[in-house]
Amino acid sequence: MIAELLSSALGLALYLNTLGADFCYDDSRAIKTNQDLLPETPWIHIFYNDFWGTLLTHSGSHKSYRPLCTLSFRINHAVGGMDPWGYHLVNVLLHAAVTGLFTNFSRILFGDGYWTLIAGLLFASHPIHTEAVAGIVGRADIGACLFFLLSLMCYVKHCSTRGSSPSTWGWILGAGLCAGCSMLWKEQGVTVLAISAVYDVFVFHRLKMHQIISALCKRKNLTLFFSIGLLTSWGTALLGVRLYWMGNKPPSFSNSDNPAADSDSFLTRTLTFFYLPTKNLWLLLCPDTLSFDWSMDAVPLLKAVSDWRNLHTAAFYAGLLLLAYFSLKGSSNERECNGRTVMNGKQNANGHSCHSEMEYKTLEVKSSFASKEENGIKKHEIKKLQLPSTENIVVLSLSLLIVPFVPATNLFFYVGFVIAERVLYVPSMGFCLLVTVGVRALYVKAQKRFLKNLVFCSTAALIIFYGLKTVVRNGDWQNEEMLYRSGIKVNPAKAWGNLGNVLKSQSKISEAESAYRNALYYRSNMADMLYNLGLLLQENSRFSEALHYYKLAIGSRPTLASAYLNTGIILMNQGKTEEARRTFVKCSEIPDENLKDPHAHKSSVTSCLYNLGKLFHEQGHYEDALMVYKEAVQKMPRQFAPQSLYNMMGEAYMRMSRLPEAEHWYVESLRSKSDHIPAHLTYGKLLALTLQLKLLEC
Helix, strand or coil, rough: HHHHHHHHHHHHCCHHHHHCCCCCCCCHHHHCHHHHHHCCCCCCHHHCCCCCEEEEECCCCCCCCCHHHHHHHHHHHHHCCCCCHHHHHHHHHHHHHHHHHHHHHHHHHHHCCHHHHHHEEEEHHHHHHHHHHCCHHHHHHHHHHHHHHHHHHHHHHHHHHHCCCCCHHHHHHHHHHHHHHHHCCCCHHHHHHHHHHHHHHHHHCCHHHHHHHHHHHHHHHHHHHHHHCCCCCCCCHHHHHHHHHHCCCCCCCCCCCCHHHHCCHHHHHHHHHHHHHHHHHHHHCCCCCCCCCCCCCCCCCCCCCCCHHHHHHHHHHHHHHHHHHHHHHHCCCEECCCCCCEEECCCCCCCCCCCCCCCCCCCCEEEEEEEEEEEEEEEEEEEECCCCHHHHHHHHHHHHHHHHHHCCCCCCCCCCCCCCCCHCCCCHHHHHHHHHHHHHHHHHHHHCCCHHHHHHHHHHHHHHHHHHHHHHHHCCCCHHHHHHCCCCCCHHHHHHHHHHHHHHHHCCHHHHHHHHHHHHHHHCCCHHHHHHHHHHHHCCCCCHHHHHHHHHHHHHHCHHHHHHHHHHHHHHCCCHHHHHHHHHHHHHCCCCCCCCHHHHHHHHHHHHHHHHHHHHHHHCHHHHHHHHHHHHHHHHHCCHHHCCHHHHHHHHHHHCCCHHHHHHHHHHHHHHHCCHHHHHHHHHHHHHHHHHHHHCCC
């Protein structure tokens, strides 16, 4: 219990300075503009929309189905509104809870002692967790990891009580439910079922690869076969339901999100996708360079076999295969007990015999129930089981490192990122266990006391350095400006572009313009940056330059409705009404498919139709204006503010002397925004005209 408390306390302490941080990066879209968090939105919408508030079956959805995480955001919003402090507090507390659970799970593998504490401290301090904890949207990974560990612990209990207690099936039911909850926090949570199977076969039953098939055929192992079958069936059911719920279609992503997936060269895709796990492992080993975004060209594509990075790939997979091979094969004649090596089952210096490789039997770890008769009554007593061997732990650690990472490898489907540090939150548990078991093996092999102390001191230094790096990285996540500046050396195009947005919001116009131009220097076809630069120039009355950049943005991304909108407005103000009309019409015809942010797109299209209607209105074509206004009402998204649109519809009806319809839309305008001054003025004119007509009738 002390180890759990110490590691949780460290995990809590390292992130306390993030409580005063702002919303950063993806937080805006997942929280600030997500309609699913608002109290007026029915809470059931959470279960039909993706993580960003887009309908899950929509072609532009990222298919990130995480309703439990979104529900936690909604609760945060209900309690504290848009104050980021409460959101950060929940993230930090969840991380502390996960750290304690992970340390408790490590006790099953290492027993009570320093090794369990070391594993917990490594996890608590690792800098790779900063994005998941300091970035509010990282709660998806933390929450998934929490239920991941709860599911795994339930299955461990199932294994230890199987065949001797009726509660055993309650534990496996709990494991299945927690696995489902983990998947509903984030997709990779379902992989806990595979990890549970690995634990059962290789840790609890201590089987080697060549023993698995023969062991399953034995009658005494039917319960093992049944448990694995339940895990497989439940995992298949969860994946099938999720695939059906997301519309049986994979998500579509921009080529800048994952350039390798968009490459026409099979060789480039293969070499790059094989290299990316190597890069991810390096981030776990040496997290000296971290970034909020690794998209675009942050990791250059491997286009040829002669690329020297292929050596890293070869070394990584060779080492991984060797480690897996020797762990699964095991050693038949060399065993270790209490730090002493024995051969062929002989006793160690203390007279204790060794029954499996690399066991440390002086420590207690887990229990199972054994039945006995006492005074004619059948009771259960706890019998202590031996700790798993080093080989067993390595197999489990490798599985925990690799299996949860598999969905991010592009092996089964393309994903919308190159590297995402928060994706490594769950796999880092396997990494921490591997480091711990490696340190323990070095400690056991060391013959001199000096060497043993050196191993301990080096491990302590590693934990301290990890902790210091975490604190420094937390500083980068204090606000968006610091975060984006820290990412310039990794992803200059994206970092400069986002920094420009921040500087613009701070009214640092010249600095913002310089940042946008720096972003375009590194990547000239970034439609968002071209649009943002055009918007900045438009707001500063540099209309000709703004028009130039809007047209470049449209050329780079023909579906960017906001660029059409502002282009049309400038053309309309310049008196180029026909060109403006064509621009607005073209915007309204953009198909609502495969868009990154369909809500923003619909808002821009609605605004285009509104301005097109105004154009017809000013030309005296009121019938045409009304037809366009009605189309705008049909396409209008929920978050669109409709008061101006309704008011213009009222004006069009009034000009056509259709006063009842005009009054209806004036009332609708004031209902949507009671202090909308233009609607008050036009409604007043209507009432005055109506009164005048009544007086004339009299």
